[in-house]
Amino acid sequence: xxxxxxxxxxxxxxxxxxxxxxxxxxxxxxxxxxxxxxxxxxxxxxxxxxxxxxxxxxxxxxxxxxxxxxxxxxxxx
Numbered sequence: 540x541x542x543x544x545x546x547x548x549x550x551x552x553x554x555x556x557x558x559x560x561x562x563x564x565x566x567x568x569x570x571x572x573x574x575x576x577x578x579x580x581x582x583x584x585x586x587x588x589x590x591x592x593x594x595x596x597x598x599x600x601x602x603x604x605x606x607x608x609x610x611x612x613x614x615x616x
Contacts, residue, residue, distance in 0.1 A: 550567065550568070551567070551568035552565055552566065552567050552568070553565070553566050553568075553574065553585075553591075554566070555574070555583075555591070555592075555593045556592075556593065557576040557578060557579060557581055557583065557593065558581075558583070558593070558594060558595055559576065559579055559581035559583075559595060560576060560578050560579035560581065562576075562578050562579075564576045564577055564578045564579075565577045566583065566593060569582065569604075570604060572584060572585045573585070573596065573600070573604060574593060581595065582595075582596045582601070583595060583596060584596050584600055
């Protein structure tokens, strides 16, 4: 496995529905439980309540990430 392949294997991606562009999309983790749509670039928050759902970030969510220097702890491998 090449070095580039190892780097990309650690990127947390999921398939989900973006509420902003209303499309099924690949979502890339920005930090733990927060994802960015690869179609429109909209930031979403993962919500689990019987099913996994990706919801728009509120301004308080964005402030929390910035103020608390939240990191992505979901590295695979």
